[in-house]
Amino acid sequence: QLQLQESGPGLVKPSETLSLTCTVSGGSISNYYWSWIRQPPGKALEWIGFIYSSGTTTYNPSLKSRVTISLDTSKNQFSLKLSSVTAADTAVYYCARDGNGDYWGQGTLVTVSS
């Protein structure tokens, strides 16, 4: 059974870079797209971007200038970096496999505050 788990700091200071990692277990990263999605408290879901197993990335234009998604196939992990964060970036961040199939992490709350 494929499982995903987010990890990273729960508190980030304004103007700094948010960094999260998603570890995929129970299956291979190969031949799929792997997404980051976020949800501000009490609000709807927002797609941040994804990475294919080859390393090709696609980002949401609304965040593109600040986002980097990368892959470490040797560890079956993919990562998110979001730079120059503000309070508006406070959200639960989820990693997920794109497309059909219910494969999401449990989510991790990241708060941006000094």
Added chain:
Amino acid sequence: DIVMTQSPDSLAVSLGERATINCKSSQSVLYSSDNKNYLAWYQQKPGQPPKMLIYWASTRESGVPDRFSGSGSGTDFTLTISSLQAEDVAVYYCQQYYTTPRTFGQGTKVEIK
């Protein structure tokens, strides 16, 4: 971007009654080469990640009760809960995965009347 608009924003339904949620996309999500609608429905309960219920607009994910059904094509879609159970109280989202950026509806909150 494809804008996904759900209606209503919330609804209250009696136990055992039908609940209907609508989702409209600003452009078609029907892929002509395979005749599939790239539209999914999710259920989210408080403190939990979204759970995929339906993909390709009408295919139930494994393990999802058959009281959940999806219909529609092109730009107009519906999620129906045929007989609402207490455990169905949640927020429901539609999502298009026809193109990037992937986009979600604003959510519909389902409660018990």
